[in-house]
Amino acid sequence: MIIWCALILTVLTFLSWLVLPNKVLRILCGTITMVLLVISAVTISANIYGHWGMKKTTTTTAAKEIYSAGDSSSPANMLITQELGTKSDDYVLVYRDNKDAKEAKAHGTPDEKNITESVKKTVAYKTADVDTASVKTEKTYWKWKNDTFKFFFNLGDNNNELISQKTTVTVPKDTWAVLTADQAKELAKQQKANPVPAAQQQQQQQQMKEAVTAAVGAYMQQNPTATQADIQKFTQKETAKIAVTSINSMLKK
Incomplete structure (x- = not known):
């Protein structure tokens, strides 16, 4: 108008x-x-x-559970990261969107065909004292302050124009291993170059089983009213913690 x-x-x-x-x-x-x-x-x-006559509006999606980028049969959960640039706090993150997904997918890859929109979007991660890994997205848009401004200045696609989009992945600090893409490749290379003998595998599995059993026993003493579901959840958590500790030890070698 x-x-x-x-x-x-x-x-x-x-x-x-x-x-x-x-x-x-x-x-x-x-x-x-x-x-x-x-x-x-x-x-x-x-x-x-x-953007005179407009206001910033922010919406945040509900947290959605995500799943490990590693082998689904492994007790250790993995998040693979690749930073875009240096100290940008903007990443491409690899994980599974669904528990039954066959392969993990990369999230946050810039759209080279639409760089203008891509630079407005960032993906980051953090570790926290939580039980499950999740992702949520915060979007900020330009919207009209009222119908009068919209009537006079609605010139095109300026309403709901994206200002910024920040996606944050939160993973449990003890049961998830956060690896860079290079570390993930190096880990796979080490496992392939130095396969663990069957006898040593059995020994490691036995040691893990004993450690988990001891932790579960202590948990049951401290929580005598724990249900079978609670015990199973704790067992899975302890198993994942030990597996993640093992991965981190391998990366330090």
């Missing part, structure tokens, strides 16, 4: 200065229409470059 107003004011300004025969009326009408034309041009520029 503001564009049509500007066009009409342009015509009226032209007619006021060049067509009206009365000098006083010409100056009066010409000045008024010119001032209004300048105001309309300024407001258009303010809206386009400064």
Whole structure:
């Protein structure tokens, strides 16, 4: 609408200065229409470059559980990271969206066909004292302050224009191993180059079983009213903790 107003004011300004025969009326009408034309041009520029008449609106999705990027049969959970740039706190993260997914997927890969939108989006991760890994996304948009601004300045796709999008993955600090892409490759290389003998595997499994059994026993003594589901959950957690500790030890070698 503001564009049509500007066009009409342009015509009226032209007619006021060049067509009206009365000098006083010409100056009066010409000045008024010119001032209004300048105001309309300024407001258009303010809206386009400064989002005048708009407000920031933020929405946050509910946290959604995610799953390990590693072998689904492994008790250790893995999140694989690849930072974009240096100290950018923006990553490509690899994990499974669903428990039954056959393969893990990369999340946060920039869309090279739409760089303008890609630079507004960031993906980060953090470790916390939580039981499950999850992802949530916070989006901030430009929206009209009211219908009046929308009526005059709705020039295109400026409503709901994305300002920023931040996706945050949160993983349990004890039961998930966070590896860079290079570390994941090195780990796979070590396991392939130095396969563990069957006898040693059995010994390691027995040691893990004994450690988990001891931890479960202590847990049951401290929580005599624990249900079978509680005990099973604790057992899985302790098994994952030991497996993650083993992975971290291998990475330090």
